[in-house]
Amino acid sequence: MLLALDMGNTNIKIGVFKGDKLLMESRLATNYNKTEDQYAIQLLDILRLYGVDNKGFEGAVMSSVVPPLTNTISRAIEKVTGVTPMIVGPGIKTGIDIRIDNPAQLGADLLVGAVAAVAQYGAPCIIWDLGTATTVSVVDDERHFRGGAIMAGVGVSIEALVSRASQLPKISLEALRYVVGTNTIASMQSGAVYGTASMIDGMSDRITEELGCEAAVVITGGLGREIASCCRRKVIYDDNLLLNGLRIVYNKNKK
Numbered sequence: 001m002l003l004a005l006d007m008g009n010t011n012i013k014i015g016v017f018k019g020d021k022l023l024m025e026s027r028l029a030t031n032y033n034k035t036e037d038q039y040a041i042q043l044l045d046i047l048r049l050y051g052v053d054n055k056g057f058e059g060a061v062m063s064s065v066v067p068p069l070t071n072t073i074s075r076a077i078e079k080v081t082g083v084t085p086m087i088v089g090p091g092i093k094t095g096i097d098i099r100i101d102n103p104a105q106l107g108a109d110l111l112v113g114a115v116a117a118v119a120q121y122g123a124p125c126i127i128w129d130l131g132t133a134t135t136v137s138v139v140d141d142e143r144h145f146r147g148g149a150i151m152a153g154v155g156v157s158i159e160a161l162v163s164r165a166s167q168l169p170k171i172s173l174e175a176l177r178y179v180v181g182t183n184t185i186a187s188m189q190s191g192a193v194y195g196t197a198s199m200i201d202g203m204s205d206r207i208t209e210e211l212g213c214e215a216a217v218v219i220t221g222g223l224g225r226e227i228a229s230c231c232r233r234k235v236i237y238d239d240n241l242l243l244n245g246l247r248i249v250y251n252k253n254k255k
Contacts, residue, residue: 001052003060003081004246006109007073009132010155011222014043015243016052022240024050027222030066039076047080060085061250063108063242086250088112093252099144106145110137112245113220114145119248121216121236126204128235129242130221132156134196138207138215146211149203154192154223161188175226197230204233 002017012028026046028039047054060077062085064070070087077085086092088108094115098106109129114137117125127137130153137148152160154173162168171188179194181187204217219228220241228237238244 001057002247002250003057003077003083003085004243004250005060005062005073005077005085006112006242006246007062007064007066007069008109009066011131012073013243014046015240015246016047016050017243017247020247022243024052025240025243026050030069032066032068034072036072036075036079039073040079043076044080054080055082057081057083059083059250059254061088061246062086063088063112063246065107065109086253088246088249092249094249095143095252096139097142097144100147107135109242110135110148111145112249113137113242114139114245115248116238116241116245117216117218118143120238120241120244121218124211124213124215126207126215126217127241128200128217128219128221128224130154130196130219130223130227136203136207138211140211141213151199154196154227158188158192173223173226175230193227194230196227197232200227200231200235201233 004015006013010030012030015025016023028042060081060083074085096114113127113129117127118139123139123143124141125139129135132153134151134153138146140146162170171185174189175193176190179190181190208215217233217235219235219237224237228235
């Protein structure tokens with residue numbers, strides 16, 4: 001089996017693969033204050049919850065956008081599984097030619113998302129990751145990673161709005177039948193969901209114009225399902241895109 005972890009600013013997504021098959025996926029909250037033993041206990045509990053033998057792993061791979069926790073999580077994985085995880089970073093083979101100003105600045109999550117999108121949906125492709133930040137990555141028809149854009153995530157935007165406007169309540173994200181909200185909560189939900197969907201449609205149009213051709217549009221991330229359903233463009237929602245990218249990268253680099 002292969003253990004794959006994608007560590008983001010809010011959550012750590014965990015996946016267990018047997019060959020190409022994803023046996024389970026789960027999430028842990030990212031917490032700067034936890035020790036490696038605390039993370040190890042949580043990881044072990046999750047594996048046991050799904051009936052996974054923690055000593056049955058032949059390898060592990062992880063990506064991280066939280067450098068202060070990378071070594072902590074790596075040591076926790078080693079304590080639980082007995083294997084040292086492969087960490088996505090400089091020197092790792094991906095099959096993607098990074099053509100941005102400074103390739104070392106590219107986030108590991110964006111890279112593995114691009115790897116999976118190209119492998120599963122072809123190039124060119126536009127990858128939207130809706131997490132703490134909303135990011136878009138662009139891969140052209142020659143598998144060159146051309147760059148992208150970064151925006152405040154949907155959840156972060158709502159939190160900022162609620163904190164600055166005393167009469168606005170906290171809301172859950174739901175796709176409404178109508179764009180025009182008839183009360184405060186519905187209006188906020190419409191703005192968050194349809195506003196983000198419209199941004200994805202509009203930005204994707206502009207990106208395809210720059211590429212000079214149509215491209216597959218792939219959406220991933222915990223907030224993506226509701227928003228993808230409201231896009232007017234044809235989009236693909238893939239919640240496990242980054243886990244599959246990690247699996248592909250591991251297989252390209254394992255000895």
